[in-house]
Every structure is written in C-alpha cells, then in structure tokens.
Amino acid sequence: MAEHDDKHHLSSLFEVGAERLKLIGDNAKLLMQGYLTGGIDPATVSERTLRRLISARVLYQPDDSHELKLRHPVTQLVAALVTDESRRAIHADIADKLVSIRGFVEGLKEAQRMGDSLRVDSQTLRIDEAVYDLTSQFEEAIFSLWHRLNSNFGFVSNLSDKIRENSRAQQQIQRLIDGLSLIDFDDLIELAEGNPTLRKILVSRLQQQMSAHHGSLLEVQIRLVELMTRFREQQERSLLVLNMAGFLREHPGFMVGDYSYRSQVPALVNCAAPIFPAAAVSLDKREQQPELVHLVHTLYRELAIKAKTDVVSVTADAVNASAQQQVVEARQQQLKQDTMAYFLYVCDTPQPHSALAFLIEQQLEWPAEAWLFQVLAEYNALPRHEQKLFTLTRDERPISQFNHVRIIEDLKVRYQAA
Amino acid sequence: MMLHGPLLEKLLAGQFVCAITDEEFFAKLQRDEVRESIDDYLKPLNRRVAANDDNSVYFLAYRDIDDPAREHLKQQLGVVMGSLLPLLEWLTYVQEAMGSDGILTAGDTLKLQELMVKTEDNPSLRQRLQNLANDKFFGSSADSVDAQGKQVARRLVEHGYLMQPHSNRLYFTVTGKIDYLLELVRFIKDEENIPLDTSQTQTELL
Numbered sequence: 001m002a003e004h005d006d007k008h009h010l011s012s013l014f015e016v017g018a019e020r021l022k023l024i025g026d027n028a029k030l031l032m033q034g035y036l037t038g039g040i041d042p043a044t045v046s047e048r049t050l051r052r053l054i055s056a057r058v059l060y061q062p063d064d065s066h067e068l069k070l071r072h073p074v075t076q077l078v079a080a081l082v083t084d085e086s087r088r089a090i091h092a093d094i095a096d097k098l099v100s101i102r103g104f105v106e107g108l109k110e111a112q113r114m115g116d117s118l119r120v121d122s123q124t125l126r127i128d129e130a131v132y133d134l135t136s137q138f139e140e141a142i143f144s145l146w147h148r149l150n151s152n153f154g155f156v157s158n159l160s161d162k163i164r165e166n167s168r169a170q171q172q173i174q175r176l177i178d179g180l181s182l183i184d185f186d187d188l189i190e191l192a193e194g195n196p197t198l199r200k201i202l203v204s205r206l207q208q209q210m211s212a213h214h215g216s217l218l219e220v221q222i223r224l225v226e227l228m229t230r231f232r233e234q235q236e237r238s239l240l241v242l243n244m245a246g247f248l249r250e251h252p253g254f255m256v257g258d259y260s261y262r263s264q265v266p267a268l269v270n271c272a273a274p275i276f277p278a279a280a281v282s283l284d285k286r287e288q289q290p291e292l293v294h295l296v297h298t299l300y301r302e303l304a305i306k307a308k309t310d311v312v313s314v315t316a317d318a319v320n321a322s323a324q325q326q327v328v329e330a331r332q333q334q335l336k337q338d339t340m341a342y343f344l345y346v347c348d349t350p351q352p353h354s355a356l357a358f359l360i361e362q363q364l365e366w367p368a369e370a371w372l373f374q375v376l377a378e379y380n381a382l383p384r385h386e387q388k389l390f391t392l393t394r395d396e397r398p399i400s401q402f403n404h405v406r407i408i409e410d411l412k413v414r415y416q417a418a
Numbered sequence: 419m420m421l422h423g424p425l426l427e428k429l430l431a432g433q434f435v436c437a438i439t440d441e442e443f444f445a446k447l448q449r450d451e452v453r454e455s456i457d458d459y460l461k462p463l464n465r466r467v468a469a470n471d472d473n474s475v476y477f478l479a480y481r482d483i484d485d486p487a488r489e490h491l492k493q494q495l496g497v498v499m500g501s502l503l504p505l506l507e508w509l510t511y512v513q514e515a516m517g518s519d520g521i522l523t524a525g526d527t528l529k530l531q532e533l534m535v536k537t538e539d540n541p542s543l544r545q546r547l548q549n550l551a552n553d554k555f556f557g558s559s560a561d562s563v564d565a566q567g568k569q570v571a572r573r574l575v576e577h578g579y580l581m582q583p584h585s586n587r588l589y590f591t592v593t594g595k596i597d598y599l600l601e602l603v604r605f606i607k608d609e610e611n612i613p614l615d616t617s618q619t620q621t622e623l624l
Contacts, residue, residue, distance in 0.1 A: 158519075159519045159520070162519065231519070233520075234519050234520030234521070235520070237520055237521045237523070237600060238513065238520055238521050240600065240603060240604060240607070241506050241509050241510055241521050241600070241603070242510055244502075244506055244603050244606075244607060244612070245503060245506035245507050245510055247612055248502060248503040248506070249503065254499075255499065256495060256499060256606055256609070256610060257609065257610065258492065259491070259495060259609075260483075260487075260488045260489075260491035260492040260495065261488055261492070265483050265488075265491065266605060266609075267468060267479070268470065268471075268598070268601055268602050268605055269491055269495060269602075270468060270479040270480055270483065270491065271432075271468075271477055271478070271479060271491070271494060272432070272464075272465050272477075272478045272479055272480050272487070272490075273432065273490045273494075274430065274431050274432030275430045275431075275463060275465075276430070276431060277427060277430060
C-alpha cells in the first residue's frame with residue numbers, strides 16, 4: 001500500500017515538475033526580461049499566464065509594488081544557467097572558431113592553387129564572417145558588462161546580491177581576457193603569409209579590434225573594482241550602524257571609557273568648546289566716530305520704521321484702520337491742492353470769482369459744503385500779509401429771524417495786487 | 419586674519435566645516451598654509467584645526483589638553499553618547515524606508531516628503547518614527563507623521579548633521595558630520611571591544 005502511495009506521489013511530482021518546467025520554457029522570453037530589468041509589468045502579460053506563473057511559484061507580487069518579481073530560486077536558476085553557459089561558450093567557442101578559420105584558410109589556399117576563383121571568393125567571405133563572429137562575441141559580452149555596471153546592478157534588490165553579481169562579473173572578465181589570450185597572432189601571421197587580403201582580415205583588423213576589446217575589458221574591470229569597494233564600504237557602514245544600535249538597545253546603561261582623562265586623548269574625541277567672539281561699541285578711537293554716528297542714525301531710522309511697522313502689525317483691525325487713515329489723508333491732501341488751484345485761478349482773473357462756480361467748472365467731486373469750508377480755512381490759514389492781497393466776500397443769508405446764525409451760500413475771492 | 423574672519427567665527431562657534439556645508443571654506447582648510455596660519459592665530463585661545471581620519475570634515479580641537487578641557491570633553495562625550503542611539507536608529511530607519519543600499523552618507527540628498535509618504539504607508543515604519551520622535555533627543559510630542567518627521571529633521575539640522583539649502587523646501591543634504599559620527603562609532607566599537615555580531619558580518623562578506 002505504502003509502495004503504491006509512493007509511486008503515486010512520485011508520478012504526480014513528476015507531472016507537476018515537468019508541467020512547471022514547461023511553463024517556464026513557454027515564457028522564457030518574458031522571464032528573462034524580468035530577470036534583466038528587475039520586474040515584469042503585469043499589463044504586458046495575459047491574466048491567465050500571470051495566474052499560472054504565480055500559482056507555479058515562478059513569479060510573485062510584493063505588497064508594495066505594482067510590478068511582478070521573479071522568485072528567488074528562479075533568479076538563481078537563471079543566473080547559474082547564464083554564467084555556466086558563458087563560461088563554456090567563451091572558451092570552447094574561441095578555440096572552435098580559430099579552428100574553423102584555419103580550415104577556411106586552408107580551403108582558400110587550395111582553391112588558389114587550383115585557380116578556382118569562385119571558391120577563392122566564397123572562402124574569403126567565410127573567413128571574413130568567422131572573424132566577425134569572433135569579435136562580435138566579445139563585443140556582446142562587453143556590452144552586457146557595461147550594461148550591468150551602469151545600471152548599478154539594479155536587477156538584484158539587495159546589497160549582498162549586488163556584491164555577488166559584481167564578483168561574478170569580475171570572473172567573467174577574467175574568462176574573457178583568458179579567451180583573448182587564446183588568439184595567437186604569430187600563428188595568424190604565419191597563416192596569412194603572402195596573401196594581402198588575408199593579412200588584412202586576420203592580422204591588422206583583428207588585432208585592432210582585439211586590442212580595443214582588451215582596453216574596454218580593463219576599463220570595465222577597474223570600474224567594477226571601484227564599485228565593489230563602494231559596495232563593501234556601504235555594507236560595512238550599514239552593519240556598523242545596525243549592530244551598534246542593537247548593542248546600545250540591549251545595554252541601555254552603556255558608558256564609554258574616560259577617554260578625555262587619558263594621557264593621549266583620542267583625536268576624534270578632542271572637539272573644543274565653542275567660543276563666540278563678542279564685540280561692543282567703543283568710543284576711544286576718534287577716527288571711528290563718524291562711522292559710529294552714522295550707525296546710530298541708521299539705528300534710529302530703523303527703530304522708527306520698526307515702531308511704525310509694529311504699530312501697523314498689532315492686529316488686523318489696526319492694519320485696516322491705518323489703511324483707511326491713509327486713504328483719508330490722501331483725500332485731504334487732494335482737497336487742499338484743489339483749493340490752492342482755486343486761489344491761483346483767482347490771482348489770474350481780475351473779477352471776483354465764485355468758489356462754487358469754480359467747483360462746477362473744474363468738475364471737482366467735493367461736496368459744496370466741504371469745499372466752501374476748505375476755501376475759508378485756506379484763506380484764514382494764509383499769513384496776514386498775504387491775506388491782505390485777497391478780498392473774500394461771503395454770500396450769506398440769515399437762517400432765522402430769532403438768532404444771528406447765518407448760512408454761507410457761496411464765497412467770492414478777488415485778488416488785488418498791492 | 420581678516421581674510422579668514424567668517425571661517426574663523428564658524429570654527430570658533432563649534433561648527434563642523436565640510437565640502438557640503440561650505441565648499442569655499444573647506445577648500446581653504448585643505449591648504450596647509452591656511453591651516454597653519456589659522457593655527458598660529460588660535461594659539462592663545464588654546465585651539466587648533468583638527469580633521470577626521472579621511473580629512474573630509476574640519477573642526478577645532480584643544481591644543482593643550484588641560485583639566486578644564488578634559489572636563490569639557492568628558493561632558494561632551496556624555497552628550498554624544500546620549501544622542502547616539504536615536505541617531506543610529508534614525509539612520510537605519512531612513513535606509514529601510516527608502517530601500518537604499520547603504521546608510522546615508524555625506525552629500526546624499528534626503529527628500530522628506532518622499533520619506534513621509536513611505537512611512538505613512540507602512541505601520542512598522544510609522545511606529546519606528548513615532549518612537550524616534552518621542553525620544554528626548556528629538557523631543558516631538560506630535561501625533562502626525564508629517565509633524566514628527568519635520569521635527570526630527572529640524573533637530574538634525576540644528577545639530578549639523580543635515581543641511582536645508584532652501585528653508586521653504588523639504589529636501590535636505592547630509593553633511594560631513596555624519597561621517598565624523600560614524601568614525602566615532604567605529605572608534606568606540608574598537609576601543610571598547612564591543613562584540614558586534616561578527617557571524618553575520620562573516621556570512622555577509624562571503
């Protein structure tokens with residue numbers, strides 16, 4: 001019975017496993033995309049596929065993210081497959097390609113001996129193609145390295161993974177450099193002996209490209225090492241902070257030693273108390289006095305402004321009131337100016353001129369009563385000797401017969417030069 | 419000395435000068451002859467220019483360490499130790515909230531608004547900020563994440579760990595004083611032989 005169960009279990013395991021591996025295979029491109037960019041946008045995948053991938057524990061959707069991520073074992077699987085492949089690929093491929101180039105060259109030489117120009121051409125083309133494949137292989141690998149470097153290894157989420165990816169990339173560079181060293185130029189020179197076209201393809205062009213690749217590989221290597229140093233520093237700092245915080249939490253009463261009473265006080269601890277250089281006004285230097293006087297004056301002015309703004313800013317009401325007052329003051333000033341204009345007008349006319357008539361002629365907006373009052377006030381405010389130059393006639397009428405109150409209906413002012 | 423007047427005042431006031439706080443002053447302090455002339459000037463005040471290990475931040479130290487100086491240093495160390503835990507906790511909180519690779523370091527930019535949004539969405543981060551803000555070093559009694567975050571940032575600016583380039587914008591730059599603080603932590607760890615969890619370090623490094 002137990003045996004039967006086991007068998008049953010095994011066969012279902014087999015089926016599920018095979019089915020899920022197939023699922024991964026069916027969605028290979030999508031998953032690789034996710035591996036390289038760090039996430040998959042759910043909008044790009046059909047809902048059915050999505051559900052199957054999630055239930056097969058290939059993908060998951062973190063709570064805080066809109067994107068889907070590859071589960072860790074899947075990422076690892078891909079990483080393992082890719083590195084192995086590239087390791088195998090580089091070495092085997094280069095040796096293989098070199099062998100096939102050699103074969104093509106021999107074919108070419110044979111065709112030349114036989115004078116088969118058609119075959120010579122086709123063999124030359126094949127050599128050209130094989131050399132191209134050889135260099136483009138390095139090109140692709142280098143491009144992928146730069147990509148990983150520039151994205152700051154953004155496709156893995158945490159720092160220790162980045163460190164792992166970085167060292168993996170460094171190993172890959174080493175393998176690429178080893179691969180480059182498989183190309184023996186002395187050998188190739190010998191092979192191209194006496195054929196200018198071959199010399200160009202196999203020696204000068206290949207040499208140029210390979211040295212360029214070598215240069216970029218070294219550059220990537222330097223950058224990777226720099227980045228690794230930075231990663232390690234970050235890691236060290238994080239751990240230091242994290243662990244120290246943990247330690248202090250567990251030991252609330254922790255006190256450091258008496259560093260300041262040691263004969264050699266540690267440099268970092270020696271941080272002096274602040275001194276604030278203070279200064280006051282002094283009167284003992286005569287030549288500075290004009291400057292001080294100027295300072296005092298500005299100070300007064302500033303204080304005055306401050307007092308004014310203080311008053312203004314006491315409350316919103318006060319601000320309003322003062323704004324209104326300013327409006328009133330402006331109107332008063334205008335009224336005064338209009339009155340002055342009236343007096344100046346009078347100076348120019350020989351006949352006595354009515355104040356109300358002036359008000360209407362000039363289309364001034366003042367109420368008649370206020371206008372007359374202002375003219376009268378202005379007249380009375382003139383210095384005595386100037387007052388003598390004007391004759392002011394009141395056009396008035398008694399308000400009642402029981403008292404002596406009179407209403408001024410109009411005023412006429414006449415100018416008479418002395 | 420009039421030439422270095424503002425720089426001197428800053429140093430005398432106990433401030434740390436780094437490339438982030440004052441690029442110009444920092445460039446001056448990197449020159450040996452400037453440091454020497456300032457040192458000469460500070461001699462009667464019993465001060466000299468000092469720097470951290472990698473010369474990324476300058477401050478004033480006592481030239482001769484007499485008894486009042488020792489007493490002051492002792493007190494000061496006590497204050498630093500008192501504020502150490504909240505500062506370290508804040509650093510780990512920010513790292514976690516922002517999901518960054520490392521602890522904040524000099525020159526990093528901190529966008530407070532972004533930090534607050536991430537904190538709002540996460541109950542455990544909210545709790546951590548709450549605990550931090552209530553610590554007497556940060557001294558906030560506010561309830562809202564926004565107010566707590568602002569208070570914490572304000573205190574860090576006061577203590578010179580952060581700088582706010584524009585007073586009306588909520589982004590901050592980390593100053594070199596953080597590096598000084600971490601060096602001090604490293605020093606204390608080595609000096610006191612604090613057994614920080616090395617097994618984790620080992621596995622992480624491998």
